[in-house]
Amino acid sequence: MILTTCTSRTTRISKLSISILKRYKQTSSSSSSSSSKLQNGPIITPLYSNSYQFKYSIGLSYASKYSPPFINKNEKINQYGFYNNKENEISKWVNEMMNFKAGRGELKSDKEGGWSIETLNQVKKYGAGEDFFGIQKVGNDLHLSLSDGVGGWTDRVDPSLFSQALCYHYSNKALQFASSDPKDILDKAYKELLNDDRVVAGGSTLVGVRLGEEGDASFINLGDSGYAIMRNDEIIHISEPQTHFFNCPYQLSKIPKDMQQNGVIHDTPSLADTxxxxxxxxxxxxxxxxxxxxxxxxxxxxxxxxKLNKILNSYENSHLNQIEKSSEFSRLFSDILVGYSRNAMKRTGNEKDWKTPFELEASKKVPQYGFKGGKIDDITVMTAVVSEQD
Incomplete structure (x- = not known):
């Protein structure tokens, strides 16, 4: 497979598309008569065009919990982890990942592609917080990974150092060993991280998938990040979160010697679900x-x-071929999921329509705390839409 960008033709967003986004306040309320061009995300295309193979259109969106609307726009922001921080292999790789076009859940009806220049600048300014991600082409396969740094390490180290390094080593080991087994890759990556002096301590979850050119997908998940597979607008499979107890996920950790007797959670790649x-x-x-x-x-x-599929399949977007629609869907859908989730973080629990999953789980596991509403957190979403090679 080779990483390309789909040749773009104008996709028109009418007021119908904006109705999808009205559930979260980041959406612009500008004139509904305006239309926008969608910027296509990266597409993974097969190397051999004459065989039955697949393309994967990739969408990416992420937002730090320490970013607007949860902080003041004028508040000073500290850079996370290795990004623009140190001149080493991890820093260079993190910068490369941050150069992928991505949203942060703030589609605008009056801006081309739904992303204003300000939005694209904010993506890099605020980053993914303690989350991170990896996108790695290996021969004819594609490896995707997400990691959520454990915030409990904040008092001692920057949790994003661990999550960024884990995704780096995961991507690097996938490339280095050309392995098709995500668990084997994670095992090698974790061992490499334990020997990496650039990460003193920390912990994180990891979810990943290998997407093969013949449609074979291999998933791995350790912790309470996760994955879902949709077909015809229905979820046909979704991962189960792995937790030790409420709000304490399985996690890979690097524990300094002076803390090894303190009961710090320490799981291994062998516990990951596949x-x-x-x-x-x-x-x-x-x-x-x-x-x-x-x-x-x-x-x-x-x-x-x-709702998004109805927009892309509408008459006004009939000029798009299926590959272009897949590319548009992947980019928009990841951003919609981030924006919708961030709006849910602002819920108080007093709304009459629905409760957040965190509130519902807290009411069962720790009712004594009386937790209500959403949970403000970092969020990263990556989507892959499957298309057939022309």
Missing amino acids: FNFQVEVGDVIILFTDGLSDNLPISHIPLLSS
């Missing part, structure tokens, strides 16, 4: 950190998918 699946044309794969799953009811995801 799942193999044969994708079909039109399937949608979603990787997410718990900023989504703690705030967005899973039942809402197919509804958002259905």
